[in-house]
Amino acid sequence: MTVRTTPTPMIIGHRGASGYRPEHTRSAYELAFALGAEAVEPDIVATKDGVLVVRHENEISGTTDVASHPEFAARRTTKLIDGHELTGWFTEDFTWDELSTLRARERLGALRQSSASFDGHYPILRLSELVEIIDRASADARAPLGMVAEIKHATYFASIGLPLDELLANELDELGWGYQFDRLTIESFEQTVLHEVRARGVKASYVYLIEASGKPADLVARSGAQATSYADVVTPAGLYGLSGHVDGVSVDKSLLLRTDAAGRPATTELVDHAHAAGLQIFTWTLRPENRFLSAPFRRGRAKAAFGDWQGEWRLIMGTGIDGIFADHPDLALALRDEL
Structure with missing residues (x-):
């Protein structure tokens, strides 16, 4: 997001306040803003009838109660998504009316039992409903709160006749968010879809998501084994190559951390390299539990x-x-204020 009215780093509620409530639910998003988040991050996938919904993945067995619905038992299937074989239930096999009967569950239930106590309380959200939440929170805060929208599995969805670039551009235009440059960031692990959404006239900041390893699905689909890897992008030359094509990058936090010669925790020079290339840089995901912290x-x-x-x-x-993505935005804000 290029117009800054907040201190650095910006605190983004990762899928809402997902450390406290099941992710991507109304409660998670409303709580994120109540705790002070300056933006929230939804993951965007599509239904069979082209409705955009916010879910971590298009496979929903881990984040909804779909397995307990006997009327949908026959929808369980195995698919190849971005090179990974997954078995479960998929949003693109349901209409919105059918998905609206499901209820959300905590994805990390064994780890976050407090959040899991809210299982079954909240329905799946459409993107349009999230935008209403953001607009209402902005009015209450008298401040322009933002959305960092992540497009998931764009190459796959395009292959089955659900082009997310077109669906998203049309939806943002209908919602009055197609020209929210100061409030809207669009991100993806696939650079192709970022170019496609921009070409449709959506005025936003565009951020390329970068994994710690592997290759982007869109490039693999196009070039196979010759596809450029994420590791190639985070070099100084790779970052300069992105300049002018995207506004920023968002990286796995492990790419920022290293151990120095004395064995102490230290940081890499990736942030400096991104800034030198004229790019903003964000990182994900800051979580306080031991499971997610680096070893030291x-x-x-x-x-x-x-x-x-x-x-x-x-x-x-x-x-x-x-900017940082945090499951507990209040903790991130408290630490930023301290610093």
Whole structure:
């Protein structure tokens, strides 16, 4: 997001306040803004009838109660999504009316039992409903709160006749969000769909998501084994190559962390390299539980226990990063205020 009215780094509620409520639910998003998040991040997939919904993946067995609906038992299937074989239930096999009968579940139930206590309380959200939540929260806060919309599996959806670039551009236009340059960021692990949405006239910041390993699905579909890897992109030359094509990058936090010669936690120069190339840089996902912290910051053996999250997050914030995605936005804000 290019127009900044907040301190650096921007705090983005990852799928809402997903550390406290099942992700992508109304409660998670409303709570994120109540806790001070300056933007929220939905993942966007499509239904059979072209309705955009917010789900972590198009495979929904881990985030909804679909398995308990006998009327949908025959929809369980196996598909190849971006090179990975997945078995379950998929949004593109349901109409919106059918999906609206499902209820959300905590994806990390064994780890986040408090959040899992809300299983079954909330329906799936359409993108249009999330935009209404953001607009209402902005009016209440008298501040332009933002949305960082992640387009999921664009190459796959295009292959089955559901072009997410077209669906998203049309929806944003209908919602009055097609020209929200100061409030809207669009991101994807596939650079092709970012170019396609921009070509449709959507005025937003465009951010390329970068995994710690592997290759983008759109490039693999086009070039196979010769596809450029994510590792090629995070070099100084690779970042300069992105300049002018996207406005920023968003990287797995592991790409920011290293161990110095004395064996102490330290950071890489990736943030400096991105800024030198004229790119904003964000990172995901800051989580306080031991399971998600890098090894030097874990405390004890309990995966669900909070480790030294302050130590890890302070190190990351100290790089000059432009924005962070956090499941607990209140913790990130408290640490940013301290710094």
